[in-house]
Amino acid sequence: MQLKLFYLIFFILTSNFLTAQEDTEASKQREKIKADLLLNYYDQDGEHSPVTAGVGSEDQQVLAPMIILNIPVGTHHLFDLKLGVDNITSASTDRIDGTSSSASKNDTRVHANLWYDYEFHEKQSIGVMGGFSAEYDVRSLQGGVRYGIKSIDENRDFNITVQYFRDAWDLIYPIEFRADTSLLLKEDVRDSYNLSMTYSHVFTRRFQASITSDFIYQSGLLSTPFHRVNFSDQTVDIERLPDSRLKVALGTRWHYFWNDYFITRFYYRFYWDDFEILGNTIELEVPVKVKPNFTLTPFVRYHAQSGSKYFAENGIHDPLSEFHTSDYDLSKLSSIFYGLQMHYSPIKGKLFKSFQIDGIDLRYGYFDRDDGLTANNFSLGFSFSF
Amino acid sequence: MKRSVSFLLVLVSLFGCEKVKPYEKMYLNVEEMKLSNPKIKIYETNFQSYREGASGGNGGKTGGGCGCN
Numbered sequence: 095m096q097l098k099l100f101y102l103i104f105f106i107l108t109s110n111f112l113t114a115q116e117d118t119e120a121s122k123q124r125e126k127i128k129a130d131l132l133l134n135y136y137d138q139d140g141e142h143s144p145v146t147a148g149v150g151s152e153d154q155q156v157l158a159p160m161i162i163l164n165i166p167v168g169t170h171h172l173f174d175l176k177l178g179v180d181n182i183t184s185a186s187t188d189r190i191d192g193t194s195s196s197a198s199k200n201d202t203r204v205h206a207n208l209w210y211d212y213e214f215h216e217k218q219s220i221g222v223m224g225g226f227s228a229e230y231d232v233r234s235l236q237g238g239v240r241y242g243i244k245s246i247d248e249n250r251d252f253n254i255t256v257q258y259f260r261d262a263w264d265l266i267y268p269i270e271f272r273a274d275t276s277l278l279l280k281e282d283v284r285d286s287y288n289l290s291m292t293y294s295h296v297f298t299r300r301f302q303a304s305i306t307s308d309f310i311y312q313s314g315l316l317s318t319p320f321h322r323v324n325f326s327d328q329t330v331d332i333e334r335l336p337d338s339r340l341k342v343a344l345g346t347r348w349h350y351f352w353n354d355y356f357i358t359r360f361y362y363r364f365y366w367d368d369f370e371i372l373g374n375t376i377e378l379e380v381p382v383k384v385k386p387n388f389t390l391t392p393f394v395r396y397h398a399q400s401g402s403k404y405f406a407e408n409g410i411h412d413p414l415s416e417f418h419t420s421d422y423d424l425s426k427l428s429s430i431f432y433g434l435q436m437h438y439s440p441i442k443g444k445l446f447k448s449f450q451i452d453g454i455d456l457r458y459g460y461f462d463r464d465d466g467l468t469a470n471n472f473s474l475g476f477s478f479s480f
Numbered sequence: 481m482k483r484s485v486s487f488l489l490v491l492v493s494l495f496g497c498e499k500v501k502p503y504e505k506m507y508l509n510v511e512e513m514k515l516s517n518p519k520i521k522i523y524e525t526n527f528q529s530y531r532e533g534a535s536g537g538n539g540g541k542t543g544g545g546c547g548c549n
Contacts, residue, residue: 132519
């Protein structure tokens, strides 16, 4: 009897100890900081630069490192910090002053934003964000709030985000327009208001999907001051666009787990705006698990859009038109983007104490737009936790 | 538009719908099954929004905060 009592007490004490260890281990896991170091190299070329009225080199290279930190504090608080520096070399911005080399040929854009999320009971969270970006001719401040809610079984998820951007521009005109003050644009700021909603649903053990809607309203300076336009009578103006723009985008993702080797990720987006651009985008990614810790993901993306009513090629615009652009980004176009991603998760990723490499990613894609613009995009990423 | 919605509803019905318990989500919790874009795709969604007139609907840049349209 005494032996039975002893065993009973021993069992109770050890089970409590194990539970406490699990709580400690669980809380340690919740407090792990996750970091992503990313590096991107983008190299583009084309022959329709808007700086020179839709003709001329669009040669551009961008080297962009970025760090993303995901910092949980306790069990309810989460900080998400992004810091990046884009180093841009562009042959077309060099043509603003019409010289073969100038300070505008090289540009650096610094950007950062910080989200704070608070998770409270009933599977709900709220978040607030602040951020900024700065490059040689534009400085931007941004703020936002978001709310998320999950169903009790976590099979359904809804998020809503509202963001505001205030972009302040230095009105840098092409050199031939600077002497005549009557051509000065009225606005030098752009306000953007974004409303985004995402609903996710788990359908089966192997299939889940989401739908995202974005509503964007922009007002103020929507053209680029140093973009040129050549009219049909061979006179020249700067790019001029309306002072407001409404955009609507609806996207859906469908992810299906076929087996331990094969997953499909499908994406479709419909886009509309009041510049009369209608767009459709589809993307397919197929992660193939070659080994348990090594995945190859071939992907292909196709986009097609109708052109803005304000776009025309070089030398076509009516000189009496109020709004005009020769920026091929706003033209009728189709593009294809395809490539391969490699993902490696080290089995023995722990370097020292609690510092661990979670994954290494290398992604390459080739972009081909039907007007002749092409680009190579290389991205490298390291994921850590500590 | 109606045809597109009907097509999507048919596809959804083909995949079925069931209540999935937390311990049955081992396939859904695989990294590649997450419904958000992996972080390494940030750069792609950015340059695609610059080089095409369309943006948004993908969790990426929708407008503002850059010297772009």
